[in-house]
Ligand SMILES: Nc1ncnc2c1ncn2[C@@H]1O[C@H](COP(=O)(O)OP(=O)(O)OP(=O)(O)O)[C@@H](O)[C@H]1O
């Protein structure tokens with residue numbers, strides 16, 4: 001579990017990016033942080049692995065104040081995926097995936113073997129192992145990013161708009177696979193997006209932020225659609241029409257999930 | 273002056289007899305000296321440019337003044353610097369090596385800074401997020417990614433040095449430049465052969481050095497060659513996807 005208790009982030013220029021945030025992020029589930037641009041989602045995410053230090057309040061991971069752990073150690077235990085994948089252009093796909101296990105000093109051979117297994121798990125062709133990131137499509141790079149974040153088997157995964165740079169069809173496929181993967185792995189995932197459709201599709205819980213870094217509502221997708229807490233949230237959901245559309249999308253997803261349910265065939269080659 | 277001399281004397285551009293009689297004497301000596309005088313400054317310049325470039329990339333406020341100084345240095349004619357240094361270091365190799373090292377520096381510092389700046393911010397960020405400390409990030413991520421740009425600067429500096437060394441002949445320390453002086457001051461009128469030999473050797477030396485550095489660069493940065501394959505992969509991806517849509 002990750003908790004924010006009275007957390008404020010004020011950048012040196014005076015911008016208050018996160019304002020007195022209290023948030024409990026449950027273990028083993030996907031919690032989505034959603035909101036308009038500049039509302040403090042990335043800042044919130046980065047306070048978990050100390051890429052940003054909170055100005056006030058405390059962030060704890062499994063009861064432990066993150067300030068008590070030195071940053072590199074903390075970060076090696078938390079997977080991180082970003083929009084542009086952030087892959088190392090000078091390393092092969094296999095070595096990219098094995099990055100953190102190697103940082104942790106694990107055996108090179110074993111790290112590579114594990115990386116190969118992960119490639120299959122995230123739906124990457126084994127033939128990509130020796131390629132460089134520039135030789136992969138955006139969607140494939142994103143899969144590598146996910147595999148890399150998972151390589152050291154961290155209990156927590158932070159994902160900052162991981163699927164928003166790929167086209168909508170590929171994105172849909174990546175989201176489906178991500179859900180399938182998560183149902184096997186049950187990681188604690190904090191997922192940032194500005195796309196409410198994605199939030200509703202992926203989140204067990206959704207935290208809606210508004211500009212100024214204030215938490216507007218924190219609840220399950222169903223309750224969010226049933227009872228938006230404020231006019232801001234209602235508008236963010238797209239008003240009554242938006243809410244109807246989101247519900248409809250939710251039902252479609254549920255049907256599709258029921259159809260494919262047991263042993264669904266992984267949609268593998270959609271963006272190759 | 274030289275073409276005129278050639279014209280009036282009816283002297284051929286190249287007399288093989290001169291090459292035959294001198295290749296393991298003055299010619300070899302001049303070549304050896306040329307190699308030492310051009311590569312020592314490259315090494316020295318690189319050794320200083322690396323930490324200086326790193327510092328400029330790290331503390332960005334340092335860069336404009338450093339860049340200003342190196343640009344001014346670069347604008348001073350080589351002969352001027354040589355003459356100034358004679359006052360300090362006399363007629364020694366140092367007098368040629370130090371100014372050339374300064375030229376190398378003024379080419380390489382911007383290369384190192386530009387190279388480090390070519391590291392995409394998201395790559396740097398993801399290295400931080402995965403738990404790389406500053407030193408490890410520099411050595412394992414930033415420097416390798418900066419390498420192609422740094423190597424580009426190194427090639428320019430090396431070729432420039434190989435050509436500039438000859439100017440040292442004007443103070444009597446010029447490697448192959450010395451052969452040119454020999455040709456020009458030949459008793460009884462200019463003698464083109466040593467001049468031609470020097471020019472040919474300098475050009476060949478520059479081309480070979482550039483080629484070797486290019487091969488080293490290719491060997492060190494295999495990912496840079498992936499661009500072409502990447503387009504092929506993209507084409508394959510398109511056809512594959514089209515096939516899938518058709519199915
Ligand atoms: N390093 C920084 N220095 C100063 N202000 C910053 C810094 N980083 C972010 N901010 C500001 O803090 C606020 C929140 O930024 P943040 O990146 O957390 O937003 P976000 O919700 O992730 O936005 P987006 O959806 O555009 O990514 C913004 O107003 C931003 O301009």
Ligand SMILES: [Mg+2]
Nearest residue numbers: 041042043160
């Ligand atoms: Mg953001």
